[in-house]
Amino acid sequence: MNAPYDIELNNVSFQYDQTIVLKNISLQVKQGDFLAVLGPNGSGKSTLLKIILGLLKPTSGDVQLFGEKSRDFKNREWIGYVSQKSNAFNTGFPATVFEVVESGLVKKTGLFKKYPKDASIRVEKALQSVGMEKFMKQSIGELSGGQQQRVFIARALVAEPKCLILDEPTVGIDHEHVQSFYNMLAHLNREQHITLILVTHDVDTVSNQISHVACLNQTIHFHGFKNDFNQISDEDLQAWYGHSVRKIHHTKVREHND
Amino acid sequence: MIEALINYEFLQNAFASGIIIGLIAPLLGVFIVVRRLSLIADALSHVTLAGIAGSLFLSQSYAFFALLNPLYLGIVAAVTGSVLIERLRRLYKHYEELAIPIIMSAGIGFSAIFISLANGFSSDLFSYLFGSVSAVSRQDLWIVIVIAIIVITFLLLFFKELFLLSFDEEYAKASGLPAKWVHLLFMIVTALVIAASMRIVGILLVSSLMTLPVAASMRLAKSFKQAILYAVVFGEAAVILGLVIAFYLNIAPGGTIVVTSIIILLIVLIGKKIWLSIVMKNEGGSVV
Numbered sequence: 001m002n003a004p005y006d007i008e009l010n011n012v013s014f015q016y017d018q019t020i021v022l023k024n025i026s027l028q029v030k031q032g033d034f035l036a037v038l039g040p041n042g043s044g045k046s047t048l049l050k051i052i053l054g055l056l057k058p059t060s061g062d063v064q065l066f067g068e069k070s071r072d073f074k075n076r077e078w079i080g081y082v083s084q085k086s087n088a089f090n091t092g093f094p095a096t097v098f099e100v101v102e103s104g105l106v107k108k109t110g111l112f113k114k115y116p117k118d119a120s121i122r123v124e125k126a127l128q129s130v131g132m133e134k135f136m137k138q139s140i141g142e143l144s145g146g147q148q149q150r151v152f153i154a155r156a157l158v159a160e161p162k163c164l165i166l167d168e169p170t171v172g173i174d175h176e177h178v179q180s181f182y183n184m185l186a187h188l189n190r191e192q193h194i195t196l197i198l199v200t201h202d203v204d205t206v207s208n209q210i211s212h213v214a215c216l217n218q219t220i221h222f223h224g225f226k227n228d229f230n231q232i233s234d235e236d237l238q239a240w241y242g243h244s245v246r247k248i249h250h251t252k253v254r255e256h257n258d
Numbered sequence: 259m260i261e262a263l264i265n266y267e268f269l270q271n272a273f274a275s276g277i278i279i280g281l282i283a284p285l286l287g288v289f290i291v292v293r294r295l296s297l298i299a300d301a302l303s304h305v306t307l308a309g310i311a312g313s314l315f316l317s318q319s320y321a322f323f324a325l326l327n328p329l330y331l332g333i334v335a336a337v338t339g340s341v342l343i344e345r346l347r348r349l350y351k352h353y354e355e356l357a358i359p360i361i362m363s364a365g366i367g368f369s370a371i372f373i374s375l376a377n378g379f380s381s382d383l384f385s386y387l388f389g390s391v392s393a394v395s396r397q398d399l400w401i402v403i404v405i406a407i408i409v410i411t412f413l414l415l416f417f418k419e420l421f422l423l424s425f426d427e428e429y430a431k432a433s434g435l436p437a438k439w440v441h442l443l444f445m446i447v448t449a450l451v452i453a454a455s456m457r458i459v460g461i462l463l464v465s466s467l468m469t470l471p472v473a474a475s476m477r478l479a480k481s482f483k484q485a486i487l488y489a490v491v492f493g494e495a496a497v498i499l500g501l502v503i504a505f506y507l508n509i510a511p512g513g514t515i516v517v518t519s520i521i522i523l524l525i526v527l528i529g530k531k532i533w534l535s536i537v538m539k540n541e542g543g544s545v546v
Contacts, residue, residue, distance in 0.1 A: 053432040076434030083428060093292055093425055094476050094485040103422040107433040112415050139480045155429075 003067025006031050006163045006195045007052055012061030014047055021047045023219045025061070029212075031162070034189045034196045038203055039216035045199045048216065049167050052197070053081055066162070077107040080156030080164040082149070084171050091141045097151050098136045101126055104155035126158040127151075129192075130184060146173040146181070157188070163195040164188070170202060182206050215240060259502065269505070271394040272458065275402040276497045276511075279455045279467065282409045284475075284493030286451050287468030288486050289444065291476070292424045298445075299465035301358045302339050302452050304365030307461045309335025310386050311372035318376060327397055328386070329453060336449035339365065344445055389460035389512035391504050398457050405454040412447050416440055421482060458497070460512035467493060470519035474526040492522050 007029040014022040022044045029035055039045050050056040051063060054070055063070035066078060101123045102115060109115055116122075127133040130150040135143060140151065149169055156164055166185075170178045182202075186209035188194050200206055203213075213229040215222040221240040222229060263269050290299055313331035316323035323331075339361050346357035373383065385393040413420070419440050422430045431437045455464045475488030500515030507514075 054434070055428065055431055074434070076432070079432075081429060081432045083426075092476070094479040094482055095421075095425060096481040099421070099482050100425065103418065103425060104433075106418045106422045106430070107435065109418065111419070111436075115418065137480075159433075 003064070005029060005064070006033075006066055007197070008064040009052070010062045010064070012051060012058045012063060014044070014051060014056065015059045016047075020218065022051075022058075025216075025220055027214060027220060027223060029163075029195060029197060031195055032189070032193050033212050034186070034210045035198065035212040035214060036203065036206055036210045037197065037199045037214045037216055038201075039199075043217040045216055046167055049081075049165055049197070049199060052165065053079065077159040078162045080104075080153075080159065080161035082152050082156050082164070082166045082169050084168050093141065095140050096136070097127070097132065097138055097140055097143070098123055100140050100151055101155045101158050104158040108159045122158050123154075126154040129157060129188065130154045146177045149173060149181070150184075153184075157194075161194065163197070165197045167199050168201065169198070170200070178202060178205055182209050185209065259505070262505075267396065268392050268394065271396060271399045272391045272511075273498075273501060275394050275399050275454075276458050276501050277494065278402050278406045279451075279458050280494040280497035281490055282406050282451055283455050283464075283467040284471040284489035285413060285486060286409060286448060287472045287493075288475070288482075288489050289420055289424055290448065290468055291472040292485075295448075296465065296469045297355070297358045298340075298343060299448060299452060299468050301343065301362035301365065302336050302449050303456070303461045303464040304362050304369065305339030306332045306336040306365075306449075306453055306456060306464075307386070308365045308368035308372065309333070310456075310461070311369045311376065311383065314380070314383060315372040315376040327395075327401070329398060329401055329457070332456065333401075333450065333453040335365075336453045337446050340445035340449040341442070344442055385460075385510075386456060387460050387462055387512075388510035389456075389458050389463070389504075389515070391501060391511050394457050402454045402457070405450045409447055409451055412443065416443070420444065458501075458511060459515050460510065463512040463516045466516045466519060467496070470516070470523055471496065474519075474523040477526050477530050492519070492526075496522060 005028045007027070009025050009027045012022060012025040013020070025048065037045055037048065047056060051058050052065075052070075054073070054076070057071075065073040066075070098120075102119055104126070105115055105119055105122065124133055124136065127136060130153050132147065132150045132154060135147065135151070140148060143151065153164075153166075153169070170181060173181060182205060185196060185198070189196050189209070198206065198210070207226065210226055212224065213222065213226055214220055215229075215237075217240055221236075222232060263273065287299075290296055309332040310328045312335070313323055313326060313328035316331075317326070317328070318324075343357045343361050346360055347354045350356045376383075382393070419430070419435055422433075422435065423437055423440060427437065451468070452464050455467055459467050471489045471492035472485070474492050475485050478488055479485035496515050496519040500518045501511050503509070503514040503518070504511035
């Protein structure tokens with residue numbers, strides 16, 4: 001039952017028309033890891049996440065989720081997903097926070113079945129863990145960007161995933177709230193042992209919470225413990241990215257993704 | 259009116275179908291509007307017209323089609339159109355809306371050909387275009403009932419999947435939902451509703467019964483369930499009022515139903531504006 005890795009990529013490449021987006025990516029993520037994937041715009045970060053989520057098929061290579069081949073993997077509800085706020089939904093959509101979070105139970109509940117009886121308790125618990133339980137009855141469109149993003153995390157949490165994948169979740173969130181947002185993620189990682197994969201530009205802000213770092217730019221230049229990452233010289237980073245990752249967040253934190 | 263309703267079967271047919279359509283068109287319309295597919299309903303209604311015009315034309319030369327309710331060929335055309343639209347949307351991935359003018363013009367083109375071949379507009383065709391109080395047969399009513407059962411069963415079975423797919427398609431796919439299949443079924447059911455509504459509101463105005471009540475309800479609803487409830491209430495009000503007016507004034511009901519919907523929409527829009535300004539004033543007053 002227990003696979004050695006939650007997520008394992010072996011030699012994964014992805015090509016879009018003639019353009020190579022990802023080349024020979026191998027990556028292992030263990031249960032309880034908090035991995036930050038760093039890379040400039042256009043480095044293939046979102047594509048990598050979409051391949052893990054099964055939204056895109058790799059051109060070559062092999063993706064294993066909890067020890068099973070990605071295309072045979074049935075328990076998609078084990079992997080929660082929080083996309084960038086900007087393209088997540090239509091702001092005018094008539095739905096309450098409760099309805100949005102409840103929809104996170106769709107896969108777990110299964111086709112042709114009603115939501116379980118304890119759905120409302122689960123929704124409330126998920127909202128509590130992101131500090132949004134007071135907003136349950138409000139319309140999703142009335143909330144601020146940061147609040148909406150917390151609701152989307154609650155939607156991912158309500159199905160009790162083993163792993164949570166976040167694609168630049170802090171884009172569009174006020175800078176003062178970013179730190180508390182990451183603290184909340186770290187709490188989920190430590191208390192509920194949820195594996196986290198976070199694509200981000202804010203390596204400084206998040207560096208206290210993460211356990212692993214992967215540097216991506218078409219291919220993986222570094223993957224390992226955070227402490228080893230801190231030993232990497234600025235010259236190396238410069239060679240991989242053309243500029244220093246450690247300084248990226250000052251200028252690029254608000255920039256949209258590739 | 260009540261007396262006429264008891265005495266005349268055609269009125270019973272019209273009102274019974276009207277009430278059913280007033281339920282299912284806005285019900286499905288909520289999903290169509292939030293998924294930004296309103297124009298697809300329009301394209302499909304024109305394809306349905308091609309099927310009906312084709313059937314009316316064929317009925318002139320073949321006995322089989324003379325006996326066949328033109329609605330059947332209309333349904334076949336609408337369902338075919340819905341499947342083709344999906345095909346085209348996938349073919350033109352980055353220009354999905356291109357599918358709409360392609361299918362719509364194909365529908366109008368074939369309609370024009372069949373109508374000309376059948377020697378122009380008959381009163382029968384006019385009733386398909388703008389609806390009719392008197393032309394709804396018992397058989398039409400049965401078709402509407404069967405379609406309503408299919409639509410309601412579909413919505414009950416797939417409600418939570420359709421909600422998730424409408425709200426956040428990427429998330430729905432990432433959580434392993436069979437999005438492609440649910441969407442295809444949704445398009446086919448939409449085609450069925452269009453075919454069913456056509457007898458009452460007419461092909462040219464079908465899509466408005468799916469969108470106008472929803473446009474009004476979205477201004478008021480806080481939740482998705484409220485949006486559905488208000489849309490159905492507005493839809494029913496428009497259909498019933500529209501049919502009564504059409505009956506007394508001898509007007510095509512498509513017109514009266516749609517104009518009633520527009521009046522409801524205006525009342526909601528203006529009412530909400532007034533209500534908001536009153537709330538603002540009161541809040542301002544309490545601060546000062």
